[in-house]
Amino acid sequence: MDLGFLLHALIPSWITSGVLLGYFTYLAIAGSILPGKVVPGVVLQDGTRLHYRCNGLRALLLLVGLLGIGSQLNIISPTVISDRGLELLSATFVFSAFVTLALYASGCSSHSQGSSLRPHVTGNVIHDWWFGIQLNPQFMGIDLKFFFVRAGMMGWLLINLSLLAKSILDGTLSRSMVLYQLFCALYVLDYFIHEEYMTSTWDIIAERLGFMLVFGDLVWIPFTFSIQGWWLLSNKVELTTAAVIANCLVFLIGYMVFRGANKQKHIFKKNPKAHIWGKPPKVIGGKLLASGYWGIARHCNYLGDLLLALSFSLPCGISSPIPYFYPIYLLILLIWRERRDEARCAAKYKEIWAEYRSLVPWRILPYVY
Numbered sequence: 001m002d003l004g005f006l007l008h009a010l011i012p013s014w015i016t017s018g019v020l021l022g023y024f025t026y027l028a029i030a031g032s033i034l035p036g037k038v039v040p041g042v043v044l045q046d047g048t049r050l051h052y053r054c055n056g057l058r059a060l061l062l063l064v065g066l067l068g069i070g071s072q073l074n075i076i077s078p079t080v081i082s083d084r085g086l087e088l089l090s091a092t093f094v095f096s097a098f099v100t101l102a103l104y105a106s107g108c109s110s111h112s113q114g115s116s117l118r119p120h121v122t123g124n125v126i127h128d129w130w131f132g133i134q135l136n137p138q139f140m141g142i143d144l145k146f147f148f149v150r151a152g153m154m155g156w157l158l159i160n161l162s163l164l165a166k167s168i169l170d171g172t173l174s175r176s177m178v179l180y181q182l183f184c185a186l187y188v189l190d191y192f193i194h195e196e197y198m199t200s201t202w203d204i205i206a207e208r209l210g211f212m213l214v215f216g217d218l219v220w221i222p223f224t225f226s227i228q229g230w231w232l233l234s235n236k237v238e239l240t241t242a243a244v245i246a247n248c249l250v251f252l253i254g255y256m257v258f259r260g261a262n263k264q265k266h267i268f269k270k271n272p273k274a275h276i277w278g279k280p281p282k283v284i285g286g287k288l289l290a291s292g293y294w295g296i297a298r299h300c301n302y303l304g305d306l307l308l309a310l311s312f313s314l315p316c317g318i319s320s321p322i323p324y325f326y327p328i329y330l331l332i333l334l335i336w337r338e339r340r341d342e343a344r345c346a347a348k349y350k351e352i353w354a355e356y357r358s359l360v361p362w363r364i365l366p367y368v369y
Helices: 003-010 014-033 056-072 085-108 125-131 144-170 175-193 195-200 211-224 227-234 241-270 300-316 322-349 351-359
Strands: 037-040 051-054
Touching: 014 056, 014 085, 014 144, 037 195, 051 195, 056 144, 056 175, 085 125, 085 211, 125 211, 144 175, 144 195, 144 211, 144 227, 175 195, 175 227, 175 241, 175 300, 195 241, 211 322, 227 300, 227 322, 241 300, 300 322, 322 351
Parallel strands: none
Antiparallel strands: 037 051
């Protein structure tokens, strides 16, 4: 691919801009009108709490259905994303930049004293723009943080489905592509089935909304998590039956740890007395769960996430490091994030955290790290 072609492919067209605008418009409307369980968020410092309408699964299934009908009626091409991937990437990046500049300006001018909208301005423009100024900014009644996470996860699946359609039309569909698509689809569907668990994660309850989260949700998640699909589109990989079985085991173990750990933490936050693995939970200082997965490693959910990321790449074989970009990046990210989490928890819980660390010495992988 020559530089001129690459630069031309990166220039957003009216088509890709329209696709992006239509996508966000649909999510805003569907998220507001479709029925769904209303889940209360955590109590904020000022005693208030946000409420989230968890109808992402309905919105996703309806969107896929509408796109399928549109494809059958030749209203929209099923390969519009795979044909214009670079254009869509650059359009999404530009959109993320404009959104975060607007968030920065809005946050600086805010005089709210509530926990959700109170500005946290350090005076360092780059820092404030990157990490954000407000905890839960809204636009037309839409919680933007929750909205962008949903958009990124759905976008990942839509990119994959377009890659699948292109591989079918090109006659290059392989067992590897099917396996990759199956794992990712199950992961995304599971995410939206348990969407309410997202309301108790660190991103939602503690991180302010700046470029780091917006870019991560809208650009990084859909476009880097799908690198394996793009790679398989032009590289044929033949997997043995043993390799398929091993790949499935990695996915299942990763899912069990990831979903099980997050579910235990979510249930504990809602009901601290709920049994874990059939036994009353062990709680340190009345605040920290030390039972189940959380009695094995302090950030065991990260281990599950890493195994899942690896399972998405294993269908690509070992002939190239490119498909392994996501698990390698995630390993670096989660170790960095785990260090940030440790520092915050040590400052917040003090001697309670020290006691938890002595009881659960392993950070992510027992007996290794």
